[in-house]
Amino acid sequence: MPKETQTWQSVRDEVQHRIQKKIWTAGDLLPTEADLAIELGCARVTVNRALRDLADQGLLDRRRKAGTRVAEFPTRKLRFSIPIIRVEVESLGQTYNHSLLSRQISQTPAPIQAALALVQGQDALHLKTLHLADGHPFVLEDRWINLDTVPDAQDIDFNAVNANEWLVSQACFTHGEVSFGASTLSQEDAEDLGAPVGVGVLKADRQTWDGEASVTRVSLIYAPGYRLRSTF
């Protein structure tokens, strides 16, 4: 017996429940949206919203004409926010500040040049910043900025505002890519981070684009022990 009014969340929960109870198992074909709407006593759009949400999470596979199936491997998708480092530190209840270790406009090494799609001999702005939490090194940032795309960056005082925040607040990118890996702490980075040489650390590499034009490429080396967390 359907309830009087269905919300899309309640439809979603009901479907999820049936999958968990193995009424529908991996690979099974579900009823059509229209049929489910009749069974549950709600509009088809409501069912659509619910199933779309579950498909988005990775629990369902949907294709026109082929219908909706329980995913072969009903795994979940993860969502991480990429917080501003200052915000992240402050949300831990610690005091944030940063220190600009170096700033220069120079030719890019080959891999960076390729990544930023710069022409031979073109300069870029190179910044090294140490982010601190309660005075302790939190993450070491090594950033290249494409001055063709973001000429204003040349005149910003990155001692006052860190590059991370300034660039993000400009919102001058359309898309980007990021990857996480580990690396073994080098002598130089170890000194900056105040951590032992040779320790394994989390490293994030991020690059952003404004349409066709590259904006910036940044590498973040987190102090030992840092963890990136999410729930699902």
Add this chain to the structure above:
Amino acid sequence: MPKETQTWQSVRDEVQHRIQKKIWTAGDLLPTEADLAIELGCARVTVNRALRDLADQGLLDRRRKAGTRVAEFPTRKLRFSIPIIRVEVESLGQTYNHSLLSRQISQTPAPIQAALALVQGQDALHLKTLHLADGHPFVLEDRWINLDTVPDAQDIDFNAVNANEWLVSQACFTHGEVSFGASTLSQEDAEDLGAPVGVGVLKADRQTWDGEASVTRVSLIYAPGYRLRSTF
């Protein structure tokens, strides 16, 4: 002059465009859904869907009565899939297989016991699995399974099906949490992975629950060089 028919994607793109063009900048209040609908010549629901999507990405902040604003820090949220390891390896064009290194039912060490919410002296199933790509170590899995929640696990031959796939295909969890960090390769893990001792490696820890009951806790140590990727 509005187009004849608006899709929610075109509305989303238009709004994103205005943010990028700095017509609306960080912290600005946007028009109401109703006003935007009139301006763009579409239904309010269409605007709602578009703005909801942007808010979901992290570009907008929306609150009832308070309205819609450009986020203070218009950062993006990341989405990662947690693929089945076999699927991940095969999508790289490599051949997958796995090797069960050890299987025993034993008392849990204190941290695992706490994490799985087991009572004192309660046993759990402990599995160590090495996942291989083209015969080379890909990731080392160290897993504890709560036999109270998943008693069937006791009778499964994990030489034939790896625990990762079997558990996921059971879909017997409601939620979970995951964290990524780095660690320095220990002697024992280095031998299993066929990698040098002391190298920094990416480590993922994941735990899942079925309602109140813990299901499993797994730690994955990836071979050196592995990267987790995403776009935004």
Add this chain to the structure above:
DNA sequence: AAGTGGTCTAGACCACTCC
């Protein structure tokens, strides 16, 4: 108290894709 987003409904048409 009032304004704003959140959602539901019913009906319609479209787009993709499988047969």
Add this chain to the structure above:
DNA sequence: GAGTGGTCTAGACCACTTA
């Protein structure tokens, strides 16, 4: 060709939050 999901519309009511 036909079936299924994807989306749009107009109108309505609700829920939350701020003033």
